[in-house]
Amino acid sequence: MPKATLLLTGGLGYIGSHTAVALAAAGYDFVILDNGSNASVGVLQGLQKIIGISPEFIRADVRDAQVLRDLFAHRKFEGIIHFAGLKSVGESCEKPAEYWDNNVIGSLTLVREALNAGIKKIVFSSSATVYDASNISPLREDAKLGTSNPYGTTKLVVEKLLEDFARSQGLQVVSLRYFNPIGAHESGWIGEKPSGIPANLFPYVMDVATGKREKVSIFGDDWPTPDGTGVRDYIHVMDLAEGHIAAWEALSSGKLKTHQDFETSCNNESRRGTNVASSCNQEGLFFACNLGTGCGTSVRELIEVSREVTGHLIPAIITSRRPGDVAAVWANVSLAQTIFGWTAKRKLRQAVEDGWRFKSQQT
Numbered sequence: 001m002p003k004a005t006l007l008l009t010g011g012l013g014y015i016g017s018h019t020a021v022a023l024a025a026a027g028y029d030f031v032i033l034d035n036g037s038n039a040s041v042g043v044l045q046g047l048q049k050i051i052g053i054s055p056e057f058i059r060a061d062v063r064d065a066q067v068l069r070d071l072f073a074h075r076k077f078e079g080i081i082h083f084a085g086l087k088s089v090g091e092s093c094e095k096p097a098e099y100w101d102n103n104v105i106g107s108l109t110l111v112r113e114a115l116n117a118g119i120k121k122i123v124f125s126s127s128a129t130v131y132d133a134s135n136i137s138p139l140r141e142d143a144k145l146g147t148s149n150p151y152g153t154t155k156l157v158v159e160k161l162l163e164d165f166a167r168s169q170g171l172q173v174v175s176l177r178y179f180n181p182i183g184a185h186e187s188g189w190i191g192e193k194p195s196g197i198p199a200n201l202f203p204y205v206m207d208v209a210t211g212k213r214e215k216v217s218i219f220g221d222d223w224p225t226p227d228g229t230g231v232r233d234y235i236h237v238m239d240l241a242e243g244h245i246a247a248w249e250a251l252s253s254g255k256l257k258t259h260q261d262f263e264t265s266c267n268n269e270s271r272r273g274t275n276v277a278s279s280c281n282q283e284g285l286f287f288a289c290n291l292g293t294g295c296g297t298s299v300r301e302l303i304e305v306s307r308e309v310t311g312h313l314i315p316a317i318i319t320s321r322r323p324g325d326v327a328a329v330w331a332n333v334s335l336a337q338t339i340f341g342w343t344a345k346r347k348l349r350q351a352v353e354d355g356w357r358f359k360s361q362q363t
């Protein structure tokens, strides 16, 4: 008997597919719903090799209310992990309407249909981009919120939407604020495969290592950081995936359910989760939590480790800072440790090795 059956929207994507592996390993059943806009069904073959069965897959869009209605009428789900969405900061500045439509309308449609079908538990893919650029790292969940691009705004708006539904409809939400996932499953059979020019640093570095791209641009070496380059919190994608299991188990076990329990279990950390149970609907819960390593790594360090692991030169040039960038962003991870009992286990080097294995098997 599986522990529960979960719907994974966007489950063919980078984080969703790795979470599928972690769910299978932990004894969960799941169905993947994905419109294929940023993933291929080839991911299903990779998943089959790793977990031994081909996962159930529905090609559909989360904005299609009728598809969701039909699905929920025929299948019972204990909860949803909602990955589906668009994720490029740069693209969101060029096409804000697509981001609002996909990320916000998609989430609203999904939540409305889920609640109509009696599904109340949802784990949402949020992002560290919801934190205001003026905050000093490490970032706690109660740091000032604020965004500087349409992508980040859609993530913050969806958090607010989920919180409103928690207050009024009894929705129970864990919103996971991811820092910078990198790497791949250790088998190398699934990994990050962006279509077009990678928007994130690590897949770009891997492209340069294979010779697909000429050089990496480092956007500024005059930041107030130890080596002058930007510092981020890079987390192995399998650690991130396992964080979803820990979050789901905290949510589904009722550990986060009542205000009193919540305060007792997390002591003075309680200010950082917003428990709305007492405010209106007794069941409702909105709990935001960082998933990161708690360690910062500079761009230069990431490139250096990538050079060592791949054995390739990986040429890099210094260019000017990008508007809106900040010097250093990394997570305070004590809430996830205290409440979920989860902590990132894998080192940066392993993430680079696993990411390189995936990349090498693709080329």
Ligand SMILES: NC(=O)c1ccc[n+]([C@@H]2O[C@H](COP(=O)([O-])OP(=O)(O)OC[C@H]3O[C@@H](n4cnc5c(N)ncnc54)[C@H](O)[C@@H]3O)[C@@H](O)[C@H]2O)c1
Binding pocket: 009, 010, 011, 012, 013, 014, 015, 016, 033, 034, 035, 036, 037, 038, 039, 060, 061, 062, 063, 082, 083, 084, 085, 086, 087, 102, 106, 125, 126, 127, 128, 178, 179, 180, 181, 200
């Ligand atoms: N990768 C990161 O660095 C990062 C960081 C913070 C947050 N996130 C968030 O995590 C989630 C997953 O990110 P990822 O890196 O796996 O991205 P991804 O693009 O690899 O995966 C997203 C998946 O959702 C699917 N999808 C998109 N719109 C859809 C829709 N309307 N209906 C159904 N499927 C749809 C895509 O085909 C894709 O398979 C996203 O919501 C993203 O914003 C990602």
